Amino acid sequence: MKLIIAYIQPHKLNDMKQSLYRAEVHKMSVTNSLGCGQQKGYHESYRGVPMEVNLLRKVRLEIAVNEDFVERTVEAIIEGARTGQIGDGKIFVLDLPECIRIRTGERGGAAIG
Amino acid sequence: MKLIIAYIQPHKLNDMKQSLYRAEVHKMSVTNSLGCGQQKGYHESYRGVPMEVNLLRKVRLEIAVNEDFVERTVEAIIEGARTGQIGDGKIFVLDLPECIRIRTGERGGAAIG
């Protein structure tokens, strides 16, 4: 199993949920996050003092899937989140040796979905 | 070492802290998260417009433990978080090759606790 972590632009979340549903990926966890990347951030001023904002609002996704779902999930994320502009984000794929469903105690692949 | 990630119902957090203490797991990190799973979410309407809320409030735990603590930690989480109803959540166990305590620079198992 794999644990897929993705950072995307907040306003792409809905599109991405759609594309994931189409890919039959129905389970995910979302947190909001601040990100610093290629996207250089922006300059503002507050009460006359210039301030550089380089931590931008992002949305972080965590999706645990079985091996055979990895590629389609990654593609679905790209499809939903991509704008072609700097700031689109990243996907990280980690190995997931174990997964347990709290309700039933099921383990492994069976517990993922 | 392992990194245990768990998603549970927010209102079970306190019970789970108790059960973890009983299992002598005293260190953890908690963030709040929105989750989409078996639990289908609910329908509401705002100013007359129906809206489907399928991202439900969850609490995300991260607990790094040594191998010998993995099972008891998982059991403690299940004990504390389980209600038997859909939405109870998931536990993900990742390999954790390295752990460092910032204060002392200690590494590995010694740094976990």
Next chain:
Amino acid sequence: MKLIIAYIQPHKLNDMKQSLYRAEVHKMSVTNSLGCGQQKGYHESYRGVPMEVNLLRKVRLEIAVNEDFVERTVEAIIEGARTGQIGDGKIFVLDLPECIRIRTGERGGAAIG
């Protein structure tokens, strides 16, 4: 590639950003988190009722780097976050088999930075 997760004191975030920049680590993701560790928390009372606060505000960092950047990143984090006092935090290093840049579809080490 490695995924570095670090929990630090919120007020050290700025120092740490500086030290990471000096180490030429420019990309990161930040979320806020509540942590429970050696730092025992504090006692307060609300409307006459004593309450024990043991989940303290922490900041969680996630930094994906190529192997050759791991050590300098860890050192930079320690340099920036360390006060020598309990509560300084932890660093966890995970293996990161795959990384994709959403914008370009690039994969692996090329996509990290």
Next chain:
Amino acid sequence: MMDPNVKVIVDTVWVMITAMLVFFMNLGFAGVESGFARAKNSVNIMSKNFIVFAASSLGFLVLGWGLMFGNGNGFLGLEGLFCLSGADNSPATGDAYQGAYSAISWTGVPLFAKFFFQLVFCGTAATIVSGAVAERIKYVSFIVFTFIMAMFIYPVVGHWIWGGGWLSKLGMCDFAGSTVVHSVGGWAALAGAIILGPRIGKFDTGQIKAIPGHNLPLATIGTFVLWFGWFGFNPGSTMAADPGAISHVAVTTNIAAAAAIMSATIMSWALMGKPDLGMTLNGCLAGLVAITAPCALVSVGSAVLIGLIAGVLVVAAVMGFDRLRIDDPVGALSVHLVNGVFGTLAVGLFAQDKITGTATGNGLFYGGGFKLLGAQLLAAASVAVFVFGAAAATWLILKAVMGIRVSREEELRGLDIGEHGNEGYAGFQVFTTA
């Protein structure tokens, strides 16, 4: 003698403006109560505090006013019961007055001005209940209870004391409503809080758990608004623009609040090690409630004393109700019930005859003996029995008929979603673990 037309005009302006200030207190209650509650219940509390005045307005118009001020016996008004339908030749006063509402003919303003002023007081009594039953009561049941409050419970007590009823005949004196408004609201709230039981998690594990309010700045704003509104509540209760009286009342009202803020803050500082903002705010309200009955009947010095005592009482009461395992999320009981009763008795202790014109006889500390104090005690006791009884009966009937408490699941997820399908702070990350 000044031109009577002018007097009617100025008195009406004064009564209307102060009534508006009292109306504004609804905002204050809404702020305090939702600020002291959790974010997940903020919409529900706002809804309750908002609709409560609408319900009171209708209920008091339809029947409440008639029961309270209609000519009748010592216990109830009987004439002109419904919708202000009784004969009335206001602003005529005294013997010149002919109509169904003689008990309030002492003030020379139009009937609608009298009604509007009394209505906002009725609304205050009803809204007090809201805080003590917060975070667990069913919205619909609360609305029904509010109608009962505005149409029966409040007006009956009001008739006893302000409507020419038996207590007023005994010389009991409640200038601006420590009893009529605040302890009436308080007793009804107590009945509700007991019958509903505590919020999940409050006393579960045997010991008392703190459930912090989600927005103390909002609670502070609310308290400021209440303090502001009280300058309508107390000085307005002259129902006439009497320069000496209104300025005296404004000063006693303010200084009692100030003294109570200080004593409550110091008290919580001493007992808890730190000055809890919630206690400072409750202290302010406690002082205001306590001075409500005596504001026009005591000296400024006495007002300071009354305030100091009120501040101490409220802190002790908040902690006491917890010990008694009675869950009052916002301290409504400690503020309105405890200090409503204290303020009523304070009249019996500190009153100085005719200090602003009202003839009360002197209180105990001014050589008046126990006469006045006795009447105040009797009033406090009989109101306690009647209101607590009537309210408890109402709550129990509602419980049997429609239920009064939301489901466990709903309470855990929050009443905002459960009762209203709304979120108070959409988009904000809020921990709903407690």
Next chain:
Amino acid sequence: MMDPNVKVIVDTVWVMITAMLVFFMNLGFAGVESGFARAKNSVNIMSKNFIVFAASSLGFLVLGWGLMFGNGNGFLGLEGLFCLSGADNSPATGDAYQGAYSAISWTGVPLFAKFFFQLVFCGTAATIVSGAVAERIKYVSFIVFTFIMAMFIYPVVGHWIWGGGWLSKLGMCDFAGSTVVHSVGGWAALAGAIILGPRIGKFDTGQIKAIPGHNLPLATIGTFVLWFGWFGFNPGSTMAADPGAISHVAVTTNIAAAAAIMSATIMSWALMGKPDLGMTLNGCLAGLVAITAPCALVSVGSAVLIGLIAGVLVVAAVMGFDRLRIDDPVGALSVHLVNGVFGTLAVGLFAQDKITGTATGNGLFYGGGFKLLGAQLLAAASVAVFVFGAAAATWLILKAVMGIRVSREEELRGLDIGEHGNEGYAGFQVFTTA
């Protein structure tokens, strides 16, 4: 006959205090509108609602007042157009008055008191627009539009109805401004909302999407403040401390709000399964807007009916505008436009001649036939044509000249950063996905 000096004094005190209450409504609008919008636009909405009164103050002083009240023809004021520069011997009234502003010489207060009272009304009309165009309009364009509103659109209609213009001559009667203030604001808002188009995401996918407000407690606070301010708006419109009239108006105003709260809440409960707080709040405002024209012209019973209808109308209208794909984030159209028109017509239906002194003739339901109703209808229609036309033209010109809508990127990230470089809630974790 009472001392004329005294009358001037008391009337001025009344006019000034009620005007202050109306000014305070700016806070109410700010609270409601930002509370119903998203956190990422809260600074922008606060800025708009704040600067709108500054712009109105300057615009109405420079030209608005003169166009509205200056002696002139049936359509425009022509004398003393600029900066109150006309001759004036206020507080002289009636025939004793000699000056450029005869239309408002019926009230015996100083010129500046008249100006201040009328100014706060002008500001209200301008601020109504703000809500309907929220979350997408360019700040600078909104400011320019506000000047146009305060200097031309509002005063022209005001002249027709309150400035001795052609509609007033036809016997049309709008006591406190359901048409002059609320439907004028509403028509201008409608033009803006249509020309701007909906917010991104509102109707994109074909069906209607809910975009929840970020701070319903704030919206509730705002509504309380508006309700409070309305006691200046309606009773103050007597512009004289007439005891009978002001107390009557206060009661009709309040009871209409109460009735509308109830009917809107029940309506949303029935239609959506749960009582939506937003609908309850809009219901309150709907009742207040609807009773604004008739408040001094109808009985308390009629006020209850008018309120009940208003509450139903507003819920239906909120859902209706969505169906029409007109995006009004805060319900400004449903409240001010729909109920402004309804309230205007309600005068033609429920009016009772001289019920508080104002001679209107009876409405349809009181045997007055269609005379009054006809005048009201004509007024509603002609105001619709003029204001919608003038506002639409203004919006289109602004669109061509400077653009009226922010960029897609800015709208997505929020106008707070884009237009002001500020965050409403710095440090708070807020999901900005929608």
Next chain:
Amino acid sequence: MMDPNVKVIVDTVWVMITAMLVFFMNLGFAGVESGFARAKNSVNIMSKNFIVFAASSLGFLVLGWGLMFGNGNGFLGLEGLFCLSGADNSPATGDAYQGAYSAISWTGVPLFAKFFFQLVFCGTAATIVSGAVAERIKYVSFIVFTFIMAMFIYPVVGHWIWGGGWLSKLGMCDFAGSTVVHSVGGWAALAGAIILGPRIGKFDTGQIKAIPGHNLPLATIGTFVLWFGWFGFNPGSTMAADPGAISHVAVTTNIAAAAAIMSATIMSWALMGKPDLGMTLNGCLAGLVAITAPCALVSVGSAVLIGLIAGVLVVAAVMGFDRLRIDDPVGALSVHLVNGVFGTLAVGLFAQDKITGTATGNGLFYGGGFKLLGAQLLAAASVAVFVFGAAAATWLILKAVMGIRVSREEELRGLDIGEHGNEGYAGFQVFTTA
């Protein structure tokens, strides 16, 4: 001549109601100051702004009033010093007055009305300090300082200008308190801000760091409330219901605020590229402070000019104090100190003799030469020396005795936890990195 009783009544009603509005400004200050601060300090700021009026109420009653208005020499009141204990036959005025407080015998209202009105002004001066020392001062030290302010510093200056002291004898004129209230508060705040030093992180790295406020909607609400309250502050300072004067003052006050809002917004737009809401709000307050002294002494045209200048001054001052490395989290110095001084001088420039009755002689621009301006300058200077000196001494003594600044750890974690053990927004996810 009108019935003297009636005059007393109407004047008292006016004084009391406007005093209530000024009291309400406490809410405004609390909103502005906490809104501009960080969430982690919101409880502490609310606590300070709340208790400050309680402390002022007690301090001004015990000694402040007597020092300020008691008959005495040019520098201090000496008669009836404590607790309003002096002889007094108010509302008798002029020669008919016999008592210890002759300096304020020009207004014909009861003693308690005078006291209440003056008390709320004293409270305002004390609360101004709160903002400039926010986010780092020890709660207890602030409370002690407040007592010193209310009992000594404020009353002494008050005596000089409003209590028949030496400055008033020189013909200095401060109609509603640009100097007595605002610059007194401002100088005390400056002393505090300097002696406390800047917040951690503000100037650490050599350059200036922005520390964004946590709740700009709350700050906006607060500013609206202050604007509203100013209609009590300035028009109320007539202390008599004089129709011409109160309506004139209301208009000058409002138009100055409007002009300042515009100039401050344009200024920040020009300098920072975007219209900063904080600057717009500060601009409003700057205009109000600047017009406070001249409101009844200048024409509407001059009021516009004064407002425009005030708006520019405040933006420049906010940036200037940063350059000077003086940390004022909410802009209290730029608003109250800078514009308090400017408003005082503006009288010397723009005054028109008897424009609303008050005899001041003309200002420089109206041919009055430097006489009035000189007196204003002297007043500004002497108040600066005395207040800054006295306040600095007080702060330094407090620093030595009990310390005035919280620990570094506490400041980093926030004063809410450290000083009060409370969280402002329990449950909300707030980044406390800054």
